[in-house]
Amino acid sequence: MQRGKRNIETDPAETAAIASGITALQGSVSEKSTADEFCHQLAKIFQVEPTEVALLQLEKGCLRFLFPSQLKIAGSIPASSSSSIVAHTAMSKKSEFYNNFLKVKHASVFESVKLSVPEDNSSTHTPIQKLMSAPVLDETGNVAGVLQICRKGYDLASVGPDFTSEHLHQLERAARLAAQAPFMKKRSAVSSSQ
Secondary structure, rough: OOOOOOOOOOOOHHHHHHHHHHHHHHHHHOOOOOOHHHHHHHHHOOOOOOEEEEEEEEOOOOEEEEEEEHHOOOOOOOOOEEEOOHHHHHOOOOEEEOOOOHOOOOOOOOHOEEEEEOOOEEOOOOOOOEEEEEEEEEOOOEEEEEEEEEEEEEOOOOOOOOOHHHHHHHHHHHHHHHHHHHHHHHHHHHHHHH
């Protein structure tokens, strides 16, 4: 590796651990599973803080947060918004990752919400440096929501390794699990019956 260049090769041991974690997560999703449980497990699998996982559901043309819980009451994001990465993911149905997220033009209103971390009773308000985003597609291929994993910190060097295409593949697997989870189906059934 040359000085100044970041290594974006996938660590085989890390890749295997993430893949194994997603497989185990598949076996743990049940009728009693909640979005909070699912997202906390994802945080452990991807070795990020719970506040670095987001799960949104599409309801009546808007993306609403299921996780983190602090963002449930913060509002929603119109799926047709052109400046939002989550809306872009929903509209394009494509997964993407950004390893220099601060340089990506995006809406940042939800980044300003302070998220408390129960374990240390503090609040985190650090910028997103790296982000992966994947659509959650229902059984007919329609967008049910979006799943995101990010790395927050004050600079790129402090937030950990870059995301790779293998990380994105595992996030897509997790998004397929989320689509089948009861917490997504129950809410989708409610929103489609209204």
